[in-house]
Amino acid sequence: MALYSTLDKAQLEEEYKKLSEQLAQYKEKGLSLNMARGKPGAEQVSLSNDMFGVVTSETNFKTEDCPDIRNYGNLYGIIEARKLFASILDVDPENVFVGGNSSLNLMFDTIACLMKQGAGGIPWNKQEKLKFLCPAPGYDRHFGITEYFGFEMIPVPMTKTGPDMDVVEKLVAEDDTIKGIWCVPKYSNPQGITYSDETVRRFAALKPAAKDFRIMWDNAYIIHDINDTPDKLLNIFDELKKTGNEDLVFEFCSTSKITFPGSGVAAVAASKDNLQRINNRYTYTTIGFDKINMLRHVLYFKDLNGVLAHMQKHRAILEPRFKTVVDMLNSELSEYGVAKWENPNGGYFVSVDVTEGCAKRVVALCKEAGVILTDAGATYPYGNDPKDSNIRIAPSYPPVEELKTAMEVFCISAKLATVEKLLNA
Amino acid sequence: MALYSTLDKAQLEEEYKKLSEQLAQYKEKGLSLNMARGKPGAEQVSLSNDMFGVVTSETNFKTEDCPDIRNYGNLYGIIEARKLFASILDVDPENVFVGGNSSLNLMFDTIACLMKQGAGGIPWNKQEKLKFLCPAPGYDRHFGITEYFGFEMIPVPMTKTGPDMDVVEKLVAEDDTIKGIWCVPKYSNPQGITYSDETVRRFAALKPAAKDFRIMWDNAYIIHDINDTPDKLLNIFDELKKTGNEDLVFEFCSTSKITFPGSGVAAVAASKDNLQRINNRYTYTTIGFDKINMLRHVLYFKDLNGVLAHMQKHRAILEPRFKTVVDMLNSELSEYGVAKWENPNGGYFVSVDVTEGCAKRVVALCKEAGVILTDAGATYPYGNDPKDSNIRIAPSYPPVEELKTAMEVFCISAKLATVEKLLNA
Numbered sequence: 001m002a003l004y005s006t007l008d009k010a011q012l013e014e015e016y017k018k019l020s021e022q023l024a025q026y027k028e029k030g031l032s033l034n035m036a037r038g039k040p041g042a043e044q045v046s047l048s049n050d051m052f053g054v055v056t057s058e059t060n061f062k063t064e065d066c067p068d069i070r071n072y073g074n075l076y077g078i079i080e081a082r083k084l085f086a087s088i089l090d091v092d093p094e095n096v097f098v099g100g101n102s103s104l105n106l107m108f109d110t111i112a113c114l115m116k117q118g119a120g121g122i123p124w125n126k127q128e129k130l131k132f133l134c135p136a137p138g139y140d141r142h143f144g145i146t147e148y149f150g151f152e153m154i155p156v157p158m159t160k161t162g163p164d165m166d167v168v169e170k171l172v173a174e175d176d177t178i179k180g181i182w183c184v185p186k187y188s189n190p191q192g193i194t195y196s197d198e199t200v201r202r203f204a205a206l207k208p209a210a211k212d213f214r215i216m217w218d219n220a221y222i223i224h225d226i227n228d229t230p231d232k233l234l235n236i237f238d239e240l241k242k243t244g245n246e247d248l249v250f251e252f253c254s255t256s257k258i259t260f261p262g263s264g265v266a267a268v269a270a271s272k273d274n275l276q277r278i279n280n281r282y283t284y285t286t287i288g289f290d291k292i293n294m295l296r297h298v299l300y301f302k303d304l305n306g307v308l309a310h311m312q313k314h315r316a317i318l319e320p321r322f323k324t325v326v327d328m329l330n331s332e333l334s335e336y337g338v339a340k341w342e343n344p345n346g347g348y349f350v351s352v353d354v355t356e357g358c359a360k361r362v363v364a365l366c367k368e369a370g371v372i373l374t375d376a377g378a379t380y381p382y383g384n385d386p387k388d389s390n391i392r393i394a395p396s397y398p399p400v401e402e403l404k405t406a407m408e409v410f411c412i413s414a415k416l417a418t419v420e421k422l423l424n425a
Numbered sequence: 426m427a428l429y430s431t432l433d434k435a436q437l438e439e440e441y442k443k444l445s446e447q448l449a450q451y452k453e454k455g456l457s458l459n460m461a462r463g464k465p466g467a468e469q470v471s472l473s474n475d476m477f478g479v480v481t482s483e484t485n486f487k488t489e490d491c492p493d494i495r496n497y498g499n500l501y502g503i504i505e506a507r508k509l510f511a512s513i514l515d516v517d518p519e520n521v522f523v524g525g526n527s528s529l530n531l532m533f534d535t536i537a538c539l540m541k542q543g544a545g546g547i548p549w550n551k552q553e554k555l556k557f558l559c560p561a562p563g564y565d566r567h568f569g570i571t572e573y574f575g576f577e578m579i580p581v582p583m584t585k586t587g588p589d590m591d592v593v594e595k596l597v598a599e600d601d602t603i604k605g606i607w608c609v610p611k612y613s614n615p616q617g618i619t620y621s622d623e624t625v626r627r628f629a630a631l632k633p634a635a636k637d638f639r640i641m642w643d644n645a646y647i648i649h650d651i652n653d654t655p656d657k658l659l660n661i662f663d664e665l666k667k668t669g670n671e672d673l674v675f676e677f678c679s680t681s682k683i684t685f686p687g688s689g690v691a692a693v694a695a696s697k698d699n700l701q702r703i704n705n706r707y708t709y710t711t712i713g714f715d716k717i718n719m720l721r722h723v724l725y726f727k728d729l730n731g732v733l734a735h736m737q738k739h740r741a742i743l744e745p746r747f748k749t750v751v752d753m754l755n756s757e758l759s760e761y762g763v764a765k766w767e768n769p770n771g772g773y774f775v776s777v778d779v780t781e782g783c784a785k786r787v788v789a790l791c792k793e794a795g796v797i798l799t800d801a802g803a804t805y806p807y808g809n810d811p812k813d814s815n816i817r818i819a820p821s822y823p824p825v826e827e828l829k830t831a832m833e834v835f836c837i838s839a840k841l842a843t844v845e846k847l848l849n850a
Contacts, residue, residue: 057474
């Protein structure tokens with residue numbers, strides 16, 4: 001078999017018949033498989049079960065900066081938790097605010113905070129026009145936040161080294177209504193791309209026309225390597241120190257994909273002024289976040305080495321899954337020229353660009369056969385992938401034996417949608 | 426000794442000398458006592474230590490509406506937790522949203538939500554002028570939220586049966602810029618007043634000029650009785666059903682003062698439409714709150730009876746403390762006519778009205794002797810108690826042997842400030 005684009009009509013019709021029959025066989029199986037969300041699998045969440053035992057009635061609840069972590073107080077989190085996150089992010093504990101169970105929530109609150117209070121200038125919500133840069137493909141929940149708050153979202157093309165910095169620099173220099181940019185700098189969602197040193201340095205040296213411009217640096221996968229060749233990301237705050245731009249960035253991370261999704265701990269790292277901004281809002285929002293859960297994490301991991309050792313257990317589970325996905329793409333799709341994909345060294349996704357104009361159809365075909373993928377377009381602002389090409393595959397959740405089946409369905413669907421397109425051309 | 430107001434100058438000067446000497450003796454002790462916040466004491470937070478053991482690796486993490494509570498999902502909370510709060514609030518579980526660790530956070534987010542989305546009308550933050558009714562004395566953190574969002578806060582006098590409903594009804598009927606009211610309907614903060622049946626019914630029958638008016642019904646002390654004569658509060662939602670006004674109220678509560686302050690679980694009860702409003706925002710805010718902590722609470726308490734039995738343990742600790750405070754006020758202050766106070770059947774505070782114009786001075790005198798009280802004025806919007814009279818005493822936190830000392834200092838200070846005032850008149 002050769003590239004589909006080289007086939008004549010009769011060959012395409014034959015291929016269409018064959019693929020349709022293959023897919024029909026899967027439909028008969030009544031599958032119910034989900035590769036839609038970056039959701040750890042059952043085996044992964046069980047990895048942290050021993051955490052339940054680490055805080056007991058015998059625990060010393062008096063910590064370095066808190067007389068009793070079971071009681072009110074410590075809006076910034078207990079210092080032991082701030083230190084643990086500081087060691088993960090490689091920043092000063094003074095620059096870390098430890099919040100609740102969700103970094104998404106921290107990001108939402110940060111944007112809400114800047115809407116209300118501004119970032120040194122007029123509050124964002126008192127400004128006439130608001131825009132936000134959205135490297136795409138990207139994370140739908142990021143786009144959701146800026147859409148909720150009424151930003152016009154401007155897609156920025158992703159390259160192999162991160163967002164196209166020529167585009168970013170030009171846009172932010174020209175347009176002072178652009179207030180920020182969403183970044184997943186390591187193992188980006190969905191492509192698994194890690195920003196190059198040059199990209200990080202150009203971000204740190206950014207000169208936006210808007211003095212209240214902020215980079216939302218969502219380091220969700222900072223230690224989420226899945227093989228022996230992990231990517232290295234420059235520490236943005238080290239670079240910001242050199243450029244004197246430390247107010248430019250809010251950096252986020254959480255243990256949602258380290259311990260328990262929904263019952264982890266999230267943190268934000270930022271300059272003193274930026275933390276003060278967050279503090280100004282949180283002072284009115286809450287008396288403090290869950291310090292018992294913070295201590296639970298601290299006692300369980302002890303230090304960065306403990307966290308990294310734990311991540312090796314996740315890797316052991318995830319690596320074969322990613323391999324299954326990429327091997328299947330290689331073996332089933334390469335020769336037909338129906339898709340391109342990334343082969344990431346970490347993160348939670350494999351990003352596949354199917355034939356242009358076919359992503360929605362592929363997702364629909366998969367759904368007919370009981371395989372749920374993230375909606376086509378979800379990786380673009382407003383759900384609008386102009387090429388209708390990108391599909392995000394999340395290999396973590398389905399049981400591994402089902403993952404292979406799900407990928408078979410995906411590959412057949414990717415081929416079938418391409419054949420359909422060529423036949424209708 | 427008689428009422429201070431009946432003393433002549435010489436008698437007052439003698440009293441001044443005596444009280445000053447008494448206070449000086451306490452100053453020498455170098456006390457460091459805190460009656461400022463409604464913070465459970467060490468003995469109280471230890472009551473729930475057995476909770477740490479209820480979720481283990483052997484726990485069944487699959488619950489009625491969640492395949493694995495350790496993983497993402499269930500934005501409204503697990504149904505078992507919604508049912509538990511429904512039984513506490515006496516509402517339908519369908520009307521309950523279980524959130525994170527803080528009802529204050531839920532209240533803040535609710536106001537933020539209505540600012541952005543409105544409550545059926547124009548978003549609050551797009552309206553020219555915004556006002557909020559603040560029964561006073563009241564809870565400073567409530568006032569903080571509406572101050573943060575730029576509301577003009579209008580104090581409403583408290584009566585023995587709740588906010589002065591003649592004033593409330595008149596104001597909301599006349600002024601459509603009034604968007605809501607803060608209420609602590611049971612054991613109000615700080616007075617410990619429970620709204621009478623008539624007050625609740627008048628709230629349920631309220632006819633505000635603003636169609637987007639909302640009552641923030643903070644039922645923080647719903648089961649927080651401290652003696653054998655607990656107050657009874659009508660269920661506002663039962664009354665709202667009769668008046669067809671179910672959209673009028675958001676009701677809040679939490680386990681912060683049942684299990685762990687900062688590591689409890691909070692909930693909001695509201696009509697279907699109001700919950701949908703919250704959902705519209707939280708869908709963008711987070712993937713879900715901490716379901717492991719929800720399950721921990723559910724397994725620990727089992728049901729409402731379990732919660733109520735637990736509250737008896739709190740009562741056993743709190744009752745003697747409240748008695749100490751009120752007994753001391755009775756024995757030390759009654760005969761001089763220098764203060765009036767409430768004798769609440771529950772909640773977290775004793776509210777004392779000292780001689781007009783003396784509250785700030787009393788708090789300052791106490792501070793000089795090492796006893797920290799809530800700032801005078803804090804119980805009024807903008808920290809402005811027009812009579813400079815109300816002081817909130819929180820008996821829960823200091824060790825019980827210190828509470829008596831702290832109250833001795835308070836009573837001397839209340840007398841001394843009055844004598845000073847009379848001497849300077």
